[in-house]
Amino acid sequence: MRLPEHSSASIGRASVREGATSASEDGELPVKFVESLGVMGHELRNALSCITSATAVMRARQPASEEERRWLAMIERATRRMGEIVSTSLECVRVGREAVVVNAELMDLRGLCEEVIEEARASHATTIQLGAGESAWGCWDRVAIAQVLSNLLRNAAVHGGTDAPIAVEITVSPQVAAVTVTNRGATIPRELLPSLFEPFHRGSTPGPRGAQGLGLGLFVVQRLVKAHHGSIAVHSSIERGTSFTVELPRRR
Amino acid sequence: MVGRELVVLVDDDESVRESVPDLLRQWGYEAIAFPSAAAFLAWEESSEAACLILDIAMPGMTGVELYRELVRRSQATPTIFITAHADVTDRALLLKEGAMDCLFKPFSEHDILAAVASAVQRRPRGHP
Numbered sequence: 001m002r003l004p005e006h007s008s009a010s011i012g013r014a015s016v017r018e019g020a021t022s023a024s025e026d027g028e029l030p031v032k033f034v035e036s037l038g039v040m041g042h043e044l045r046n047a048l049s050c051i052t053s054a055t056a057v058m059r060a061r062q063p064a065s066e067e068e069r070r071w072l073a074m075i076e077r078a079t080r081r082m083g084e085i086v087s088t089s090l091e092c093v094r095v096g097r098e099a100v101v102v103n104a105e106l107m108d109l110r111g112l113c114e115e116v117i118e119e120a121r122a123s124h125a126t127t128i129q130l131g132a133g134e135s136a137w138g139c140w141d142r143v144a145i146a147q148v149l150s151n152l153l154r155n156a157a158v159h160g161g162t163d164a165p166i167a168v169e170i171t172v173s174p175q176v177a178a179v180t181v182t183n184r185g186a187t188i189p190r191e192l193l194p195s196l197f198e199p200f201h202r203g204s205t206p207g208p209r210g211a212q213g214l215g216l217g218l219f220v221v222q223r224l225v226k227a228h229h230g231s232i233a234v235h236s237s238i239e240r241g242t243s244f245t246v247e248l249p250r251r252r
Numbered sequence: 253m254v255g256r257e258l259v260v261l262v263d264d265d266e267s268v269r270e271s272v273p274d275l276l277r278q279w280g281y282e283a284i285a286f287p288s289a290a291a292f293l294a295w296e297e298s299s300e301a302a303c304l305i306l307d308i309a310m311p312g313m314t315g316v317e318l319y320r321e322l323v324r325r326s327q328a329t330p331t332i333f334i335t336a337h338a339d340v341t342d343r344a345l346l347l348k349e350g351a352m353d354c355l356f357k358p359f360s361e362h363d364i365l366a367a368v369a370s371a372v373q374r375r376p377r378g379h380p
Contacts, residue, residue, distance in 0.1 A: 042309075042336040042337055045356075046267060046268055048357065048358035049265075049268050049334075049336075049357040050265075050268055050270065051271075051358070052271075052359070052360065052361070053271035053274065053275040053361070054274070056278075057271075057274050057278050060279075061278070079358070
């Protein structure tokens with residue numbers, strides 16, 4: 001497939017896309033759909049608890065052969081992955097149905113970034129570089145912004161190249177703090193950009209790491225950023241890689 | 253391995269009742285599971301538990317209601333709540349009410365065992 005050399009899109013207060021096939025005009029998901037997703041997520045969490053406990057018992061009893069150890073590791077990896085999918089689905093339930101409540105507090109965006117990056121390095125076994133810079137203080141919802149960063153990093157880990165690190169840059173102006181997450185994976189085709197933040201949007205091909213999510217991560221990001229009166233922009237080119245830039249007003 | 257403290261799980265989900273007690277037994281605990289708060293309350297030895305693991309959302313009496321009932325009966329046992337409905341606000345409230353911990357499913361082996369180890373140490377003296 002020939003990829004376009006340059007694609008970009010911006011979604012913010014004035015330009016949040018409307019008319020998505022499965023979202024209402026204000027970006028909310030249909031109530032019945034969200035309720036179903038919630039019920040399914042909770043039931044899956046029970047099943048995952050069972051698998052997690054059972055595999056822990058098997059590991060404690062020490063598998064007899066190398067083959068059994070390999071199968072067990074495979075089950076554990078798949079279980080972690082399912083857990084991530086369920087968590088993202090339930091996050092979508094939380095933010096997809098009604099206005100997102102923002103519990104703003106004075107916080108340092110750079111400090112939070114460092115925490116989330118550390119977790120992401122462990123989860124995704126990938127190299128993530130945070131550019132040098134100063135603290136970025138502002139009033140935001142710590143849990144929500146951590147979710148935004150986590151989703152963007154996961155997206156970059158899934159779709160980025162296997163040999164190039166993910167780059168995170170933070171810039172600050174008197175009014176706005178911005179975080180840019182860049183990966184060096186395949187560029188995003190221009191025709192996919194308008195639907196990038198719609199729920200259940202998935203790329204046309206899986207990333208080099210194979211697994212794709214449900215396509216809810218960027219939808220959740222968009223909802224949380226919008227709740228902060230912020231904006232998110234995407235730039236994708238062969239020369240510069242694919243960047244997602246989130247801009248957040250420092251005061252609400 | 254640890255001692256043979258009795259850990260009681262109350263959860264309406266059969267798969268959780270089947271798996272978590274096995275994990276606890278693997279680490280040296282006695283473990284027994286009940287499918288509902290009513291079944292646990294009907295058990296004559298309910299006061300013998302060194303630690304309770306209660307699912308929050310259950311049909312009939314919820315895990316939180318069971319916990320409050322036990323407190324009302326002066327039968328408070330160190331309690332860990334488990335839930336598939338992740339809500340950090342609920343967690344904060346439960347900890348404020350005296351719960352030892354509140355874990356979101358699927359919890360890791362490390363998290364549940366650490367919580368149980370901590371809970372059984374908090375059991376009031378005088379119990380067997």
